[in-house]
Amino acid sequence: MRIAVAIPCYKVTQHVLHVIEAIGPEVETIYAVDDACPDHSGQFIEKHNVDPRVRVLFNPENRGVGGAIVSAYQAAIADGVDIVVKIDGDGQMNPALLPRFVAPLLRGEADYTKGNRFFRPESVQGMPPVRLFGNAVLSFMTKLSCGYWNIMDPTNGYTAARTCVLTELPLGKLENRYFFETDMLFRLNTIRAVVKDIPMDSVYADEQSNLKIGKVLPEFLRKHAARLWRRYVYNYLVRDFNVGTLYSLCGTMLVLTGSVFGSAHWLNSTISNHPATSGTVMLAALPIMIGIQCLIAFLHYDVSNIPVEPLSRSLPTPPSGNAD
Template sequence: MYGGRTIGVVVPAYDEAGFVGEVLETIPDYVDRVYAVDDRSRDRTWLEITDRATRLNRDAAADRGRGTLVANDAAFGRRIVPIRHERNRGVGAAIATGYRRAVADGIDVTAVMAGDGQMDPAYLPALLDPIVDGEADYAKGNRLTDGVYRAEMPRFRLVGNAILTLLTRVASGYWRIGDPQNGYAAISRRALDALDLDAVYDRYGYPNDLLARCNAAGLRVADVPIPARYGDEESSIAYATYVPTVSALLVRTFVRRLARRYPFRKRHPVSLSYALGAFALGGSALEGVRWVLGRRSRASGRGSVALGRAAFLAIAGTALLALAARLEKRLNAPLEVLR
């Protein structure tokens, strides 16, 4: 237990042989239960999980018998719980599987530590504290808050992460939360009860989708500075498909979140401003096309009018979107916890 709360850790793993065993070994003793979820790996990941779980569970049982293990309740006789998907479903699905088991076991706070060893267990208390102290429902790591932390991240990841941070802020409504791709996080049982885990995105865009769903549910999110840690592991992300896929996901999550938090039928100023701004920018694009066609047909009069309309609509649309964003920042400020 930690701070009087039972703690669980989900370890999603896909082709992490040589790494996942060490992750299981280094999870702190105050963690009551570990859900090691193999997403149908092609290598020896599952064998490594089951072998290590057998030994660690045996050692934990021996410690309880000697009375030397006080962190874990006797109800959690099997501390490491190996779980294997029947087919590869994605990292988001693996985490959701662990979350469901944690809810079924009555775990108070559940964290995520990737099977590749990039998440330093020494920083787990920093994620647990905002939830245990009642400040937040969901706490996530942020590797971009400190120059020293940013220096540890490869440049191509840093640039991509900065872009996705901006897009995710718009899509999620958490305007002060950064590093949305960081999966090192902890969540309360209350938050898990409020979320539809079956609907959370299955693949690598799951942290972005989860943030938007947290906002739609009115959950408080803490941003916790945590340094990056990179070793010999290799990323399995295919960026050629990852970027467009996550971009499309962010558009869908943005629209879905607005529909839930600011129903258009109630004429909420946020949804109205976003809708009118998007409509104006769309009209600006059409007038721009008319201007181009007018120049080609040498209809200079019509072309000038179209250009003027395009400029006016562009300015109006940008102003409306900025107004909507400013309103959102004010409304969502109570849901953001900065550590």
């Protein structure tokens, strides 16, 4: 299969040439995407690069890491490439790991692979505690909103994808900036693509992160909630109506009924100074307890409902042409 590497280039002139040099001969094409970089990364690469595999792409305006990768995806699809590996240009991702990421795709075991820095305890020893905690929280939120309960480290940008699967996605609608990796997982789940984690170590050099937790946290919460709702509606109401749907609907109705009934009688007893009878308390508590059991059963069903059959096995190789 034809393998390409996509490198988003934004303020990475100190590292990107070393990254390109470390990419092995199994790669046919290297897409270096200058995302309207103020350091003119694209021109820097064209001037100093000696690797004939490199093709520099220029975005007319800054579109963020998502916009840069989408540009590379579209170029790879147009060129008839089979697998695209995304590696950052700041030196944090070891190109020598590339065979590990493409191996499950070559064997037909997965449609999309991504790095996981949490697989081995030793690999997180150099990770700042704030990042460690933040990634753990984001991982759980992503499991809820995207449905891939078998993965960790959702913000990890070291990824590999089959282009035949990428053609099934609305690439033009993907998030362009910090939410790109999570939105990618959400879109992959809607087409039932198989995603697999690849263990890797974390590396922190002299780069500076532009991600401000306090600024993006409300946005992340809102977007996770929106995708959770969309995933539920699509998978449990529109695409299918299954036992998970029954568990979730019955559980929600029972919890709400018990909560409203109990709150009304508690308020009435507070105003009248007459305590509620034991029967009234049971009538409020029993639906809540049964409802919680139903919601737990729904969660168990959702966890066991992750995609297991790779989509790429049933898809033809995409013809040359641009993706929407």
